[in-house]
Amino acid sequence: MKSKKWLLLMALTLVLSMFLAACGGSKEEDKPAADKDKEDDQATENPAEEDGEPDAEQVLYLEERNAIPSVDSAIVEDQVGFNVLNNVNEGLYRLNQENIAEPAMAAEEAEVSEDGLTYTFKLRDAKWSDDTPVTAEDFVFAWQRAIDPATGSPYGPFMMSGVIKNATEISEEKMEVSELGVKAIDEKTFEVTLERPVPYFLSLMSFGTFYPQKEEFVTSKGDAYATNSDGLLYNGPFILTDWDGTGDSWTYKKNEHYWDAENVKLDEIHVNVVKDSATAVKLYQDNKLDWARVTGDLAMQYRDDKEAVIEPETSVFYFKFNQERGGEKTPLANENIRKAIAKAFEKNDMADIVIADGSTPANFLVPTDFAFDENEKDFRDLSGDHLVYNVEEAQEHWKKGLEELGVDSLKLEILGGDTELSKKMDEYFKSQLEGNLEGLSISLKEVPFSVRLDLDTNQDYDIQVSGWGPDFQDPISFLDLFVTDGPNNLMSYSNSEYDKLIEDTKGELAVKPAERYEAFAKAEKILLEDDAAIAPIYQRSLVILQKPYYKGLVRHPFGADYSYKWAYVSGKK
Structure with a gap:
């Protein structure tokens, strides 16, 4: 495994080389490898290296410090929301275990025009959790919805303006939403036209704002869309259950319709909102949590614990x-x-x-x-x-x-x-x-x-x-x-x-x-x-208490904090 700083430098080198090849640029957001990076002698790698095979009940108990404000990809703007979104949905690309963006809903690397302005994505045969196909129209609808001023998306204009053709004008209500530079060529071919060559564009495709949404489902739910577990469709490793839109607990369950389900090892993840460290530590010590953040005086007390990860x-x-x-x-x-x-x-x-x-x-x-x-x-x-x-x-x-x-x-x-x-x-x-x-x-x-x-x-x-x-x-x-x-x-x-x-x-x-x-x-x-x-x-920095049997957790240095796709339980007594 390589240090995070090495990944940062490789990312910068890659982006610069891509940029020179494209001969242009916009928002220089170098995103291929690692962004929100955390280099430290104790934690240069993801904290839980793969070690051993799944050999116990594949269930984990985790905590979050805040409730979910939203899981609508057009509306999400917070740490908790993006973390949930990353684990229940998926865009054209996903950050892998080395924090490199790789094709996800896209079946292969995008085809890029010579002038660097047009990207063509061929979609894989992926399905939503209702067993219907993920299509190019799902991306067109979701992106148009995120840039539509009527939606009030905090990230749509931020991520698309100056990047996707006509996004700025649409966000300023000078153009119609239909003029956004996105097109469904056919059911499995999605075309994107950029405002100008953007060398980091493919890495943006792993970010939550660019996830697809099924128009028929969204419109049928109306104001109830994304307000609870049943108000969402899922195309990621897990589905969200037991979330009523306001409560302080929810559950992830393995999504059997996910295209890469065979590589998802966990069956369930139970999450509770725990706002103070004392309670989190007590639950951890009582084996009711497998992972807990520790802050304040308790962080000082536990940072040298054998199960602590900085x-x-x-x-x-x-x-x-x-x-x-x-x-x-x-x-x-x-x-x-x-x-x-x-x-x-x-x-x-x-x-x-x-x-x-x-x-x-x-x-x-x-x-x-x-x-x-x-x-x-x-x-x-x-x-x-x-x-x-x-x-x-x-x-x-x-x-x-x-x-x-x-x-x-x-x-x-x-x-x-x-x-x-x-x-x-x-x-x-x-x-x-x-x-x-x-x-x-x-x-x-x-x-x-x-x-x-x-x-x-x-x-x-x-x-x-x-x-x-x-x-x-x-x-x-x-x-x-x-x-x-x-x-x-x-x-x-x-x-x-x-x-x-x-x-x-x-x-x-x-x-x-x-x-x-x-x-x-x-x-x-x-x-x-x-x-x-x-x-x-x-x-x-964070002080984390993590059970030694909790393996394969991937921490991302930018975007969503964690991926549970590769996590599993091994060696639990």
Whole structure:
């Protein structure tokens, strides 16, 4: 097995070679091998190597920290939803055990036109869980639905604009949905026309937004589509059962209609939402869970346990500063107020004492051990640190900001999650910020994840603890989030110089790797150091307790977190 960093470098090399051959480019989202990568001496490989044969009841008991907001591929935008989607459905390509995108619903590699604009996919004889065939029309319908403004897809415009022909114009309601560059040539031939050559396009085909949907089924369900287990069709390794759309538990069962069912070893996976580590550890010790995340003080306690696995991630967490709420400018529209808050909390203690799971302080947006230039140099070495903790500078910015606003105090709300760790973090932020910035009063709003998504979408917050795990391997996976009016911006940030730098990396700089990375570094500096549009907090690691008989789990460094397709039970006593 090769280290994840090797895969990253090979992915970059592959993408660059593909790009030069195509002589063009767009969103340089290098996605063939590994993206949300986690290189660590303890966890450079997937944590559970295949060892032994299935020799026990093929049933596992796992946990998630949040309920499922949605399993509609056009609507999913969260970690839990994409993880579920990845295990019950499948697109043209799927990430394999080495995190390489390979044909899945596609029977073979795509045929690509000489100009790099047209991709033709021949579909395999795959079936939905109702025993009907997966067809090219299923992809046409799903992609059109995801880009249709009426659907309100958060990822459709984000993933398709500038990539699929006419996607941008459709998302802006300047063209009809039927004009999207997708076509069913026949039942088993799907053709895609791109806006411009996109060298990473095939790797995008493993991402959940591009999964198929059967129109007849979706329309027959109406508003009930994807609201519970029976409101979905499945074409992946498992089907979802025992999910009522709101509950805190669900079950995966092997999908006997899946085209590769003979390689799926597990019969069932039972999942329960467990929001705090103490409960998760207790259930694990009582053999009611085979896998459990551990955070906070318990992470420090268990990280050296013989059954612990440290999983470094490339997810970065940060404060989002909302500059407009309810049609009115907020105090966070003031640059000095944002800079004051960004520099007023101690990140080392946050990582080492509050989180205590191997996570590291972040003075950046693009994570470490993630993106490398053509000389194998980490992007972080090029871009450096930004918004480093500095109380004196924070207080200077605070004083200036209050004077500019004509006030001597401010009340602000921090929007966070309702898990044990989220609550501890929020209390820490409140203590740090109120203690270091005189006149600041912080209230905490701690809500379930699905509620937080709604509040984010509606920009109904002041400061939000947010985070991003990349969907593909490239700095733009993070930096493209904050372009003006971007679908994931949702905080009214805008900087024309920043926008131009990001656009240049998709166009004229796409075949100039060194200049492209320089543009990314300039953009990150503008976003953080100059504008303090967001305030980085930490780069996440996970402490996982995993039973030794749980084999073959594949962790993905981008997109969905895990695949259970190859998992099995062996050696359980």
